[in-house]
Amino acid sequence: MKTKHIIFSLLLAGFAVSCGRSTSSINLEMAHNESAHHILSPGLGWLGIIQDQEVHMFYFTRSYTWEVDNVHPFAIPEKNDGLLGMGLGSIGVVSNGALHLYIQDQGGKWTQDERYNLELPRGYRRIFTVKQEWELAYVAMEFDGRIQFYYFDEEQGLWLQDETATFILPQGIEDYFSMGNMTIAIVSDNKLGLYYLHTEGNWTFAEDYVLQLPENRLAVIPFEPGIIAVMEPWNNSKRLQFYQLDISSDMWIIEEAMNFYLN
Known part of the structure; x- marks a missing residue:
């Protein structure tokens, strides 16, 4: 597997943010990792602290910089x-x-639906989000090594379990999360691997998309589908x-311009 580095012609200054942590509120997807449980990925390219x-x-x-929305936290x-x-x-x-x-809402005010x-x-x-490209509200929950998926049916106005998508976690892994679009990522032996769900309900390991992770990593955090x-x-x-998975070229691309710095 090759890794392609994206080089931009602009000289980019990194964005640094102070991230003193709330003692009571955490991202449940990262509840097992104190280094990262204050980081949230709501979707649409947003990064939450x-x-x-x-x-x-x-x-x-x-302009290839990170900016904070001071108006609508x-x-x-x-x-x-x-x-x-x-997501979204x-x-x-x-x-x-x-x-x-x-x-x-359209004015930027946060409201409960x-x-x-x-x-x-x-x-x-454990509970985590399954982000979809154009759909809202997919979640998954682990029950003793078995992951079950739930989605909101807009026509019925109900949450339903996807009976065709149960995933059994491999033994001995370090971590797991959703890469979006019914793809499960697992972390083991300093590598990240992916399982894809086929239409007939079978999960397949994608051997061509294994990513070697940095040895000094503190966390691997899902951001957007495929990122x-x-x-x-x-x-x-x-x-x-x-890191973004480019399926068309069978590469993981390091988006160096997006580096985000935490104090």
């Missing part, structure tokens, strides 16, 4: 059990055994470096 009971939203500009509800980046720019809040979805309330089943060990962020130590702080 959980700090002081708010999610501060950053976006990548056409997400105010985290006081009583919550954690957050999820739900939305945020999920888990509280009292249920998932509540918040979206921005009660249609998407989901009573969570008992006994799950991950790898957290590494950087001088006296930390850096997020973004």
